[in-house]
Amino acid sequence: MEQWKKNLAVLWIGQFLVMGGMTMIIPFMSLYLQSDRIGLTNQHEIATWAGIIFAGNFVTAFLFQPLWGKLSDQYGRKMMLLRSGFGMAIVMILMGFATSPWHLLLLRMVNGTISGFNPAAVSLISASTPKERMGFAMGTLQSGGIAGTILGPFIGGLLADAIGYRPIFYLTGALLFAASLLAFFIVRERFDRAQAAKGPNVSIIAGFRQLGRVPQLYSLFAVTFLLQFAMIGPMPLMPLYVQQLHGTSVNLAFWAGFVGSAAGLSNMVAAPMLGRLSDRIGQERVLGISLIGAALMFIPQAMAGTVWQLLLFRLLQGIFLGGLIPSVNALVRRFTPDGMEGRAFSFNSSMLALGNMIGPIVGGLVSGWTGIGGVFLISSGLFILNALWVRKTLVVKQTIKGAS
Structure with missing residues (x-):
């Protein structure tokens, strides 16, 4: 199999697991906040915290994505991919140990801060795929993320009934870690760090301009x-x-x-x-x-x-x-x-x-x-x-x- 196809297959799996992991908590977040370890009882308070916790990830992701993009141009897309994958795996496991809504909110915000698997995957695929197959590769990669987004809540709901809330975080973290290991051993990137270092060190704002x-x-x-x-x-x-x-x-x-x-x-x-x-x-x-x-x-x-x-x-x-x-x-x-x-x-x-x-x-x-x-x-x-x-x-x- 050509290397770009290997990259695409592995990153499809990664996209599926990342997006599935991000959405898997949707069906039971409110119930998790009512569990014995966290113990919220007021329905209005539960609804408010559930919304804030879910949104926290997107707030920090919006702010920090450009930073990781700048670093990926300096040090390579694969490095940013692995940083995000392994980092999110650790954060997801830690969510299973949370004992208050503040713990969950902080961890979701940390998760958004270190996220960046998707842009790194897209950038890596765009650099390794032949131009005449670019549309197919991008469409296939997107289908992995969409599949995870769709099936994540469904799988999360099933697992919550079968094994409880906390084990879902441990399982999801383990799967993210496994996907990152797969990318570490199989994904290849042509990136000349010495050549990249010769370019101007442009700030995030200057780069956006x-x-x-x-x-x-x-x-x-x-x-x-x-x-x-x-x-x-x-x-x-x-x-x-x-x-x-x-x-x-x-x-x-x-x-x-x-x-x-x-x-x-x-x-x-x-x-x-x-x-x-x-x-x-x-x-x-x-x-x-x-x-x-x-x-x-x-x-x-x-x-x-x-x-x-x-x-x-x-x-x-x-x-x-x-x-x-x-x-x-x-x-x-x-x-x-x-x-x-x-x-x-x-x-x-x-x-x-x-x-x-x-x-x-x-x-x-x-x-x-x-x-x-x-x-x-x-x-x-x-x-x-x-x-x-x-x-x-x-x-x-x-x-x-x-x-x-």
Whole structure:
């Protein structure tokens, strides 16, 4: 097997375990806070702590991703990958020893601080994969993260009933450690540290300004932010929307979970196929079509009359969403100056974390003014504006460059 394929296979496993580990705690976090070792009893206090603890990871991830990107350009992507993998494994195990909400919050924030597995993996794959297979590799890598995100809560719920809450943290930490060991022995990277050291030691802010001189990167970062913002924003409201459409409490939790994960299921399947298609017709075209398609699929979701209709359009939307992140990652690599790939992907990862933070907050505020349907319509409008921006900065400029 070619080395880039070995790298892709191992990092797919790593992406699955990292994202699965991050989401596995969702179903039982509130219950864990009520366990004997932590012992919260007030329901409002439990709900508040659960939200703060879950968000803490994204806050520090947003702040620290650019630092790890800068260091990956200096010392190599594999080193940052292993730093993140082994570090998160240790933090996850320590969560199993927590005895107060403050312990969990601190550890989640530490986890966000040392995180960076995803941008390091994307950057490493982009550097080791042949250009003609870039879209396929990015799509396949994304499918691993999506699979972990979808299956994580499901596996977490099953394990919580089977083995209890604390052992889940130990098991997840052990799996992350094993995935990091696998990457240590199998993943290979061509990186000349001596050559990298000869380059200018640019600060994080100066590096962001330097990348900002490339207008294409700004529009690509915006795609990443809006994707997470628009997809995560309605998620806390989805059970209420399903309840409104379902009209009964029978199997409500099942339908809410099914509808919430529907887009991720079709996304996981479509991402490698659309990535392969983008290698043939161009990432710009797949990105533009995917943005418009995803935007249009928000509209019938706002007007759905039954749960089945909502489910159908969520599945269709997931297909278009599968063409976004792989195309964005391939294009970020194309437009990023040599030697700054790690920073570019880390800034992109920061935009993803920012969308995870702001989306639910804004979605809740907007729904109070416009209703849940209004959140979908506003997301649709934002996607269309972003598609126009992408066309202006990517497609039009590429056409002008080709004509000249």
